[in-house]
Amino acid sequence: MAITTARSARSVAANRSVRARKMADAIATAILWAMASSIIVMLAAFVLYMVYLGGQALTPSFIFGVPKETTAGGGVGPEIYNSFYILFLTLLFTVPIAVAAGVYIQEYARPGTFRNVVQFSAESLATVPSVVMGLFGLLVFVYLFKWKFTALGGALTLTLLNLPALMRVTQEALASVPDTLREASMALAGTKWQTITRVVLPSAIGRLTTGVVLIAGRIFGETAALIFTAGLSVPFNNPYDLNPMRPAETLAVHLWYTHSESIVPDVDRIGNGSALVLLIMVLIFNVAARVLGRQLTKRFTGRAS
Amino acid sequence: MIDTAPQQTLETALDKIVAKDVNVFYGTFQAIKHASLTMKDQHVTALIGPSGCGKSTFIRALNRMHDLTPGARVEGTILLDGEDVYGPDADPVVIRHRIGMVFQRPNPFPKTIYENVVYGPRIHGERDKSKLDEIAERALRQAALWDEVKDRMQRSALDLSGGQQQRLCIARAVALNPEVILMDEPASALDPIATSKIEDLIGQLTDHYTVVIVTHSMQQAARISDFTAFFHLGEIVEVGPTSQIFTHPKEKRTEDYITGRFG
Ligand SMILES: Nc1ncnc2c1ncn2[C@@H]1O[C@H](COP(=O)(O)OP(=O)(O)OP(=O)(O)O)[C@@H](O)[C@H]1O
Ligand SMILES: [Mg+2]
Numbered sequence: 001m002a003i004t005t006a007r008s009a010r011s012v013a014a015n016r017s018v019r020a021r022k023m024a025d026a027i028a029t030a031i032l033w034a035m036a037s038s039i040i041v042m043l044a045a046f047v048l049y050m051v052y053l054g055g056q057a058l059t060p061s062f063i064f065g066v067p068k069e070t071t072a073g074g075g076v077g078p079e080i081y082n083s084f085y086i087l088f089l090t091l092l093f094t095v096p097i098a099v100a101a102g103v104y105i106q107e108y109a110r111p112g113t114f115r116n117v118v119q120f121s122a123e124s125l126a127t128v129p130s131v132v133m134g135l136f137g138l139l140v141f142v143y144l145f146k147w148k149f150t151a152l153g154g155a156l157t158l159t160l161l162n163l164p165a166l167m168r169v170t171q172e173a174l175a176s177v178p179d180t181l182r183e184a185s186m187a188l189a190g191t192k193w194q195t196i197t198r199v200v201l202p203s204a205i206g207r208l209t210t211g212v213v214l215i216a217g218r219i220f221g222e223t224a225a226l227i228f229t230a231g232l233s234v235p236f237n238n239p240y241d242l243n244p245m246r247p248a249e250t251l252a253v254h255l256w257y258t259h260s261e262s263i264v265p266d267v268d269r270i271g272n273g274s275a276l277v278l279l280i281m282v283l284i285f286n287v288a289a290r291v292l293g294r295q296l297t298k299r300f301t302g303r304a305s
Numbered sequence: 306m307i308d309t310a311p312q313q314t315l316e317t318a319l320d321k322i323v324a325k326d327v328n329v330f331y332g333t334f335q336a337i338k339h340a341s342l343t344m345k346d347q348h349v350t351a352l353i354g355p356s357g358c359g360k361s362t363f364i365r366a367l368n369r370m371h372d373l374t375p376g377a378r379v380e381g382t383i384l385l386d387g388e389d390v391y392g393p394d395a396d397p398v399v400i401r402h403r404i405g406m407v408f409q410r411p412n413p414f415p416k417t418i419y420e421n422v423v424y425g426p427r428i429h430g431e432r433d434k435s436k437l438d439e440i441a442e443r444a445l446r447q448a449a450l451w452d453e454v455k456d457r458m459q460r461s462a463l464d465l466s467g468g469q470q471q472r473l474c475i476a477r478a479v480a481l482n483p484e485v486i487l488m489d490e491p492a493s494a495l496d497p498i499a500t501s502k503i504e505d506l507i508g509q510l511t512d513h514y515t516v517v518i519v520t521h522s523m524q525q526a527a528r529i530s531d532f533t534a535f536f537h538l539g540e541i542v543e544v545g546p547t548s549q550i551f552t553h554p555k556e557k558r559t560e561d562y563i564t565g566r567f568g
Contacts, residue, residue: 110375180412184474186373188425188481189402198428203415301415301461 047283050276057273066239067254072266076254076274078239082151083250083281085242086230087219089155090162095212098163102170107196126164130225133161137229149231151248157229158219165218169211173204206297210289217285221278223252232257251278318345320384321485321515322367322404327381329362329371336362338539340381344485344532349507349516351526351547354536355562360519361409363536364487367517368404369397385485402429405483409490409519411470413462413477418454421462421473425481440480447509448476449502468499475506479514486510488518492525504529523563527551535559 065075101118109115134157141153177200185195201208231247249257255274258267322344329337337359344350352360362371369390371377383390390400413421422441423431431437441458445451450472454465462473471491478486488507492500507529510516520526526533527547534544535558543550543559554560 178412180408180410181414183370183373183408184412184414184477185424187368187370187401187406187408188428188477189398190424190428191398194428198424199414301463 047279050272050279054272054274054276057269058276062270062273063277067234067270068264070263072264072269074264074266074270076251076270076277078234079249079251079254079274080277081240082230082234082248083220083252086151086155086158086226086248086250087216089151089244090158090219091212091216093155093159094162094166094215097159098166099170099208101163102167102174103196103201105167106171106174107192107200122164122167125160126168128161130161130222133157134225134228136160137225141229147245149229149233149247150245151230152244154226154230154248154250155244157225158222161222161225162215162219166212166215169215170204170208173207173211174200176207177203202300205300206293206295209296210293213285213289213292217282217289220285221252221282223250223256226250226253227256232261251281318348320344321346321386322517323382323384323387324363324367325382325384327363327366327379327383329359329366329380330378331362331374332376336539337366340536340539340541342534342541342544344515344517346515347511347513348531349511349518349529350532350534351530352517352519352534352536353521353523353526353562354542356521358536359539360536361489362539364406364489364517364519367485367487368401368406370406372397402481403483404485404487405478405481406487407471407474407478407489407491409493411467411474411494413465413470413473415461415463417459418462418465418473419458422476422480424477429481441476444476444480445473447479447506448472449506450476466499468495468502471495471499472503472506475503479510483514485515485517488516490519490521493521500525523551535562537562 061073062075063080064077065073066078067076068074101122105115105118109118137153137157137160141147141156142149145153147153181199181203182195185199186192190198230250230253232249232253233247234249235241235246251274255271255278258264258271258274262270264270320343324340324342324344327337327340328335340359340363342350342363352364354360365371366379367383367390369379371379379391385400385403389395414424416424419441422444423437426437426440431440442451442455445454450469453469454473462470465473471494475486475488475491492503495503504525507516507518518526518530530547532544533547533550535542535550535554535556537558543554543556545555550559551563554563560566
């Protein structure tokens with residue numbers, strides 16, 4: 001009798017502790033789930049609010065029209081064009097340099113001083129605030145080279161700003177390719193260059209593209225570095241000029257300009273509309289990064305992910 | 306089948322690869338100590354020994370794979386048909402063309418089955434599509450994989466099973482028509498059926514090739530090899546015709562190992 005009681009007491013205690021553990025587990029799961037979900041909620045709330053604010057502004061005359069200096073009804077067509085134009089120029093400079101440097105560091109350089117110095121320089125460059133880089137661009141391209149405000153000056157400044165990140169993206173994409181594949185290619189009497197171009201880069205291209213497009217989204221939205229270098233205006237008589245040696249206000253800069261300097265009466269409409277267009281573009285870049293990365297991986301390796 | 310001279314016997318076989326007093330270092334650690342070994346033309350040489358004794362290190366020295374490992378260093382002489390593999394005029398790319406390699410773990414490229422097999426010939430300048438098709442079929446037949454993949458050559462090699470992947474890697478090596486094939490435990494990740502297919506294949510390969518194989522399986526070494534070298538702690542303890550090593554080993558350590566007393 002005494003034994004039975006003791007035993008059942010013990011099993012009650014065990015049951016209770018099992019229940020307590022299950023409870024703790026459930027609570028922890030719920031909290032973690034809530035935190036994770038809050039990210040979705042924040043993004044959704046943010047996007048919806050921006051749509052609410054800027055939604056009505058998105059008319060064809062806003063998206064394709066030219067900005068006005070003093071009167072209402074201006075558009076942002078040239079600004080959108082400039083954002084893409086500067087992005088294009090920047091990627092034109094950044095991608096070859098960053099990929100070449102990344103390939104060299106990751107595939108060729110033996111551990112040693114040179115490699116460390118390049119690595120250290122890239123990391124230091126990465127920590128420079130964009131406004132400081134903008135100041136540097138102002139001093140060099142605008143004053144020293146006497147270019148005034150130009151699309152090219154802006155693009156070169158953004159190149160400096162984004163080189164380290166893109167080099168890192170390249171290195172990480174290359175590092176994700178297993179050494180066993182390099183060995184396989186070398187063992188089949190491939191040269192280093194053949195190994196890189198035919199095995200390593202095709203295997204890394206998906207990740208590389210994802211990284212490039214994500215950085216492109218950042219370049220598209222960059223502001224501080226461009227205010228001092230690409231300027232706050234668009235060419236008056238030829239807003240869609242292909243010449244890189246002319247001022248090129250981008251959409252992000254225009255948003256800043258509208259709210260800080262502009263004297264047009266419809267500041268809120270232009271500001272909110274610009275912000276929404278910018279947001280949509282950047283979100284498109286994010287989605288495109290994933291889709292493109294996956295497609296390329298599949299195309300080049302015959303397999304998803 | 307290509308016509309070749311009648312199979313040479315154990316006694317008359319020519320020396321294909323001769324390693325003389327080879328030392329291999331990883332940094333300051335010496336993984337191979339004064340190893341000398343002759344690998345006979347058109348015969349199978351098996352390298353056996355406990356884990357970590359240096360079998361992979363030794364086999365990778367033969368086709369200069371250590372060139373790729375920072376900090377690794379090879380000393381001594383390795384002759385391929387009498388020419389120094391590490392000589393000043395030796396080109397590692399040419400050496401690796403003549404000495405193919407199959408790794409312990411299957412490492413197909415993330416490309417189609419077809420692209421895997423023709424990778425070697427392609428990078429050596431073969432562009433003719435019908436020639437490449439021919440090479441691919443021959444190599445895949447030699448690797449006993451043709452029937453399983455002939456209808457899905459454009460599928461990813463990564464969708465194959467582990468055993469199929471390993472045979473694909475063998476086909477890929479064979480497609481370059483090397484003179485020697487090095488195999489580092491090619492069957493270690495495979496089931497018995499795939500293993501026996503690979504063993505059959507090795508038997509056939511000696512019609513044209515010299516094979517050096519690392520294996521952990523005594524039975525496998527006994528079944529497929531003509532010569533066996535026993536490695537222990539970075540040294541070659543004993544080497545001889547396989548039948549002799551397995552029936553009358555001269556060294557106590559060899560006997561202990563093959564009878565399962567250690568390792
Ligand atoms: N890259 C490397 N750097 C430093 N040491 C290494 C390296 N590769 C191997 N070693 C060392 O060299 C010795 C021999 O290794 P090796 O891989 O040749 O052995 P193994 O006989 O092939 O073993 P296993 O049967 O387990 O494959 C081991 O002590 C190992 O730790
Ligand atoms: Mg090994």
